[in-house]
Amino acid sequence: MSERARLGLFLGAATGMAVLLAWGMAGLPAFGAFHGAYALLIDHVVVAQRHATDAVTAVNFDYRGLDTLGEEFILFTSVVGLAVLLREQRSERERPPARAGEEHRFQGASCALRTLTLLLVGPLVVLALYVDSHGALTPGGGFQGGVLGAAALLLVFLGGGYLTMRRLSPHRLVELAEAGGAAGYGLIGVGGIVFAGAFLKNFLGYGTAGELISAGTIPLLSMAVAAEVSGAFVLLWSEFLDQALIVRRG
Amino acid sequence: MRELQAALFALLALGGLAVVLTRDPLRQALVVGVYGLLLALLFFALQAPDVALSQIVVCTVAVPVMILLALAKIHGGEHDEEDRKSSPEGEPR
Numbered sequence: 001m002s003e004r005a006r007l008g009l010f011l012g013a014a015t016g017m018a019v020l021l022a023w024g025m026a027g028l029p030a031f032g033a034f035h036g037a038y039a040l041l042i043d044h045v046v047v048a049q050r051h052a053t054d055a056v057t058a059v060n061f062d063y064r065g066l067d068t069l070g071e072e073f074i075l076f077t078s079v080v081g082l083a084v085l086l087r088e089q090r091s092e093r094e095r096p097p098a099r100a101g102e103e104h105r106f107q108g109a110s111c112a113l114r115t116l117t118l119l120l121v122g123p124l125v126v127l128a129l130y131v132d133s134h135g136a137l138t139p140g141g142g143f144q145g146g147v148l149g150a151a152a153l154l155l156v157f158l159g160g161g162y163l164t165m166r167r168l169s170p171h172r173l174v175e176l177a178e179a180g181g182a183a184g185y186g187l188i189g190v191g192g193i194v195f196a197g198a199f200l201k202n203f204l205g206y207g208t209a210g211e212l213i214s215a216g217t218i219p220l221l222s223m224a225v226a227a228e229v230s231g232a233f234v235l236l237w238s239e240f241l242d243q244a245l246i247v248r249r250g
Numbered sequence: 251m252r253e254l255q256a257a258l259f260a261l262l263a264l265g266g267l268a269v270v271l272t273r274d275p276l277r278q279a280l281v282v283g284v285y286g287l288l289l290a291l292l293f294f295a296l297q298a299p300d301v302a303l304s305q306i307v308v309c310t311v312a313v314p315v316m317i318l319l320a321l322a323k324i325h326g327g328e329h330d331e332e333d334r335k336s337s338p339e340g341e342p343r
Contacts, residue, residue, distance in 0.1 A: 056300040131303070139299035147307035154315065233312060240319035 051206040052136040052215035060141060061221040065200040068221070069185055072228055076182045079232040086239040117159030124152040128226075135222035136215035142222040146229025153234055162245055166238070174234045181228025188217055188224065251295065258292040279317040283310045 001009075029035075042055050042063065052058040060068050128149035135141030157165040188200070195203035200217075207214030265285040272278040286309025293302035 054300070140303055141300070144300070144303040144307055147304075147312060151307065151311050154311070236312075237315060237319070240316060240323075244319045244322040 047209050050202075050215055050218070051209040052218055053210055054136060054138060054141075056139070057135045057141045057218060057222065058215070061135070061218045061225075062200075062202065062216075065189070065221065068225065069189065069200070072182055072185055072225060075232050076178065076228065079178065079236050082236060083239055086243055114159040117155050121152050121155050121159070124148060124155060128152060128230075132223055132226040133212065133219065136218045137210065137212070142225025143229050145222075146226040147233055149226065149230040150233035150237070154237060157237075157241065162241055165241075169234050169238070171235075171238070174231050174238070176231070177227045178231030178235060181224045181226070181231060184224035184227065185221055188220055192217070255292070255295050258288065258295055262288050262292060275317070275321055279314045279321070282317075283314040286310045286313070 042059060046052060046055045046058045050058045050062055052062070128145045128151075130145075131140035131148060132142060132145030135145070153165055153169055156168055190199070192201035192203055193199050202216035202218075204216045204220075206216050209215075213219065262285070265281075265288050269278060269281050269285050272281045286305060289309065290302045290305040293299075293305055
């Protein structure tokens, strides 16, 4: 195709696109206009019904708990798939450290940077636990807190070294957290069948709205998701780090 | 509030352009992290703090780390190839 023909094709297509886009945008509702009847309803009934002050978490772990179960298993299966793909293959071998005790440290990371990183590990763990446990009260919940917890281990890697991170998160423990979190969510759901008559239906007392232990099964489900997500992300990053730092084709 | 939202929308448009125009994948991983942070601020300004929290941790921590590690693996592989070429019997070190 000649340059002229290509330019003509582009101009024609771009004009059509611009016209369609302008036409579509002209019919958009005003900025901020909202007609979601379901969301407005939830906003009104959530505190009275579920004793949870964060409507989003109540929807995630109670009204639409089954959706979250599906999402949790999407993450679970994708990380398991990644672990299978990145397993040590026959043509690969683990490169032994050049000298004993060699940590796969970052070259060029200054002492101040490493100290600051390590100082941040503790506060990040506390923040992760806070976000996990206050899911029903304030914005946050198992997913966000879970990734934060995993990020704390990543800081250990950045500031300390890869082998320190591996010592702190043995593979067996990480896999146990991931699998236990996924299974825990399902088992709490089964508890709903046994004690309340429907899958994932709340079977605990709701407590007082605004207290740490309230909102029935929502905090438990949130903690299960936190364990699963933390395990999944640590496993994901360890597999990538193994590939980047240790495994060599040979 | 409206002004803040409008400013963030404009910044995000520029940020998206910056991500696309950054050609070096290493820098792109960092630019996409900044872009993700801007997106989190927009979610916050639109009163969706739950989504903003997820956005911060996923787009500024999880995704850039995965891109960086994949790049490290690719570059490490290149070094291996160089090692093999430079050693006389073609044996990897």
